Amino acid sequence: MTLRSCVSALALVPFVALATFACDGKAPAPDAAAPATDVAGTAPEAAALTPDAAANAADATALTPDAAAPSAPEKVASVEGITEYRLGNGLRVLLFPDPSKTTATVNITYMVGSRSEGYGESGMAHLLEHMLFKGTPTHPEIWAEMQKRGAEFNGTTDYDRTNYYETFTATDDNLAWALELEADRMINSKIAAEALATEFSVVRNEFESGENDPNAILYERILASAYLWHNYGKSPIGAKSDIERVPAASLHAFYARYYQPDNAVLVVAGKIDPDKTLAQVNTRFGAIPRPTRVLPTSYTVEPVQDGEREVILRRNGDTQIIGLAYHTVAGSDADYAASEAVGHLLASEPSGRLYAALVKTGLATRVWSMQQPLAEPGTILFFATVPVDKPMEPVKAAMLAAIEGFSDPTNPANAPTEAELTRFKAEAAKSFNLLMSDNQQAAVRLTDWQALGDWRLMFLTRDRMQALTPAQVGAFAAAYLKPSNRTLGLFVPDKAADRAPLPARPDVAALVKDYQGKAAVATGEAFEATVPVIEARTKRTTAGSVKLALLSKTTSGGIVHAQLVLHYGNKATLTGHTTAANLVPEMLMRGTTKRTFEQLQDELTRLQAEVAISSAGTVPQPGLVTATLKTTRDNLAAVMALLAEILKTPSFAEDQFAILKAESLTQLEEQRANPQAVAITAGIRKLMPLPPDDLRYMPTMPEAIERMKAVTLDELKRFHADHYGASNAEMAFVGDFDAAAVEKLVMDLFASWPSQTPFERVPAVFTASLGGTEVIDTPDKEGGFVISVQAFELRDDHADYPALVLANYILGGGGSSRLNNRLRQKDGVSYGAFSQLFASPIDMFGVFFAGALGNPANANKALAALLEEAGLLIDKGVPADELAEAQKGWASQFDTELADDGAVVDKLVGGLFIGRTLTWEQDLNARIAALRADDLKAVLAKGHLKIASLGSVVAADQKKAAGP
Secondary structure, eight states: OOOOEEEEOOOOOOGGGTOOOOOSSOOSSOSSOOOBOOOTTOSOOOOOOOHHHHHHHHTTOOOSOOSSOOOOOEEEEEETTEEEEEOTTSOEEEEEEOTTOSEEEEEEEESOOGGGOOTTOTTHHHHHHHHTTSOOSSOSOHHHHHHHTTOEEEEEEOSSOEEEEEEEEOOHHHHHHHHHHHHHHHHOOOOOHHHHHHHHHHHHHHHHHHTTOHHHHHHHHHHHHHOSSSGGGSOTTOOHHHHHHOOHHHHHHHHHHHOSGGGEEEEEEESOOHHHHHHHHHHHHTTSOOOSSOOOOOOOOOOOOOSOBOOOOOOSOSEEEEEEEEEOOOTTSTTHHHHHHHHHHHHOTTTOHHIIIIITTTSOSEEEEEOOOOSSOOEEEEEEEEETTSOSHHHHHHHHHHHHHTTOTTOGGGSOOHHHHHHHHHHHHHHHHHHHTOHHHHHHHHHHHHTTTOTTHHHHHHHHHHTOOHHHHHHHHHHHSSGGGEESSOOOOOTTOOOOOOOOOOOHHHHHTTOOOOOOOOOOOOOOOOHHHHHHHEEEEEETTEEEEEEEOOOGGGEEEEEEEEEOOOHHHHTTOHHHHHHHHHHHTTBBSSOBHHHHHHHHHHTTOEEEEESOOSSOOSSEEEEEEEEEGGGHHHHHHHHHHHHHOBOOOHHHHHHHHHHHHHHHHHHTTOHHHHHHHHHHHHHSOOOTTSTTOOOOHHHHHHHHHHOOHHHHHHHHHHHOOSSSEEEEEEESOOHHHHHHHHHHHHTTOOOSSOOOOOOOOOOOOOOEEEEEEOTTOSOEEEEEEEEEOOOTTSTTHHHHHHHHIIIIISTTOHHIIIIIIISOOOSOEEEEEEEOSSSSOEEEEEEEEEOGGGHHHHHHHHHHHHHHHHHHOOOHHHHHHHHHHHHHHHHHHHTOHHHHHHHHHHHHHHTOOHHHHHHHHHHHHTOOHHHHHHHHTTTSSOGGGOEEEEEEOHHHHHOO
16 A cells, blocks of 8 residues: 555545545555645745756756657557557557446656655655646646546556556547646646646645554654655655745756656557557647757665664544554565565454454454555565553564564464465455456556556566465565564664665566566456446346346446345334444354354455445435445355345354444544544534434434444444345446346245335434534644534425535535635635535435535634535526536436446446436436526525524634734
């Protein structure tokens, strides 16, 4: 895993998820994207270039496409359905066609990240990533363009590379637009002082958000201590001072040096015509001249660590964390596969040795490992979370014994076993196969490996993992998991130091020169993901008491998505048991009467399956459990049988209940000081001011902790026995399966599983929400969070609903929304601002929810701006041109959703419960498309939403908010 910074297109977050903003990629730390700071007048003016920067800027004087026709692309390699070409100017192009999709992804990656930054330049690569969304002369409003086309997009910065991608409905026009956009901003992006003056504050606040999370800060401090000289010891987010003070001229010089075709790789994946796409790429990018400058090389070599190191972090928090780091090898090194195996064998849940030594024994509540393939020698890290009322020393001792004893040649009994390695290989194969079945994810992952030297390393490493032996894993551990290579303990002089070897950076070109790979993943049918096509292909029927929706089609890799929803209980039987109801789904996945937790996970890995069970669903209501699964056609029957076993015959093991309860209490304790969690809890209490005995009552943090402490295993067992069953159930399947066989399977597995308690849906009854502003102090937190909420009495079939949906989309539902443009782009006081609107399809109950991340000093500014923008929308409506752009964006977003089988299965199963097909949603979109500016203004004037009725919460460090 890696601490990765990003600029993200904020998507609508399900109401029950309550708006957690997550960066793409793997992140060890923040649960939320960082809030923003606004310091008026402190943005530096563009300074004169240093001689080195001026020289590099001069190298890129020809920033317009060459008039000469580009030469024909050269084919370089083809592996498992992916083909690489090289243009005359050095741009590498990877094409990954998949006709089964109705979307395409364009991902361009530049081989520059924080590793390439010099003194005073920390965070420059990431700051530049943000600036590339500020537009070009040809594309001045990139966020708006993305929203207009319903694109999913992002940019991310890592140690070795920076990338930008967009996924959109696969049309010739959209593809031409995406390629032209990326070619344009490769050379013509505006890196202007006035744009930097607001964006540096946004990035600085992203930095501050990470400062709220003890996990993120400890990770950063450990790496800073583990590395003396190499930039891998510095977080890509950069130093706060560098973010604040970087001159625009220096940033432009960095851009001109690295953002060039000979330092980039372009991936185009999805529903594309390879020949036509390559021709378009050559036309758009091939005319850009190859620069004359020579890229600087990375020559810093981190010396071998010569003794234990320790770092202590003292900050406000509610849990204790122990971390250990060991230097290892580059991602291209043959030993990197063994490094991944070591991390899995030690820290995976529930089979890992650290899990057994720490979590099962109750010493810790959670353990995990972190590593990622890097271009140069990296690290492997291990972490454990310890409750505040337990000593850390026994946990530290147990961690060292498990990790460093793993490699102890004097105790061969600790050596890795064939069974452990077999489990790791199965999990690795499953993850790789699922990745390759999703070309959008694969398109981004390929360039992570290209940053190491060549994209084919991804396949080569897969092969290396499958060829591993216990001896190789043991040898790796013996070489690197040793005290002198550890960052945690004190320095101890040792005349006979036992040091890790100094690995050299592999010759990647030699490694992949003749590599051929395996057979490409089978592609699916060319399926047109539209409502008429989906409805024509969907069969709705019943299997006993289970309502079924079956959409069968050939998919890439034979993938099948399915979702099962069980409705249970009634107001009388559910009251007083909400904590138990939420914990039962968690316990179901921790073992059955036939299999332990570990055996269950092993079987899911063997079957190439992902299964999740939760108490949330498409239609939020008490008395509901949702099971989702993803697997392959060949394994579907076995996975369905396993799901039935999980749901019907859970073991409710005492040790797993103790672990789950401890984990849950730890999470609640962590949330007590988290501004976002605190604000959301207070906001829901304003939204639904209900008595404690109401099923929908939101407990305070202390109340939630006390409820968790009071719940018992016997209560969970009784709740499951009394309520679970398939008497009131819906299930949907989308993907590669035989419909008749699946229908029989559902009948055989669930028809004879009746619910013991009669089901009676608990209605959502409207209660006027509480107004006013509540201020909550969250001491010693660098980020704050503000929200505004209101309940309204309306159902989603009301004539005014389409206008309210579109108004919310304009206000805060899209990447180029008014809230995001005002708070982030214009004022620079928030990293992310959003709004949501939801109305029940059954009850007269709706919810409006808006929020923003902000620095404590800017929290009140962020709330004032949020309320002002909402008020302007309600009072003055929307101009016709803005309305038209929003309607296009909304329609494109819906088209993108239909291309996602997981989203379609969710829509189908929700429709079964409320008696709707996807045609209802299509009709809603038609009504939204038909709205005029006067219609929108008239509906808003009716007062469904009122600024005076909004209840607001500001959660921030009040001492920081008050200023010096």
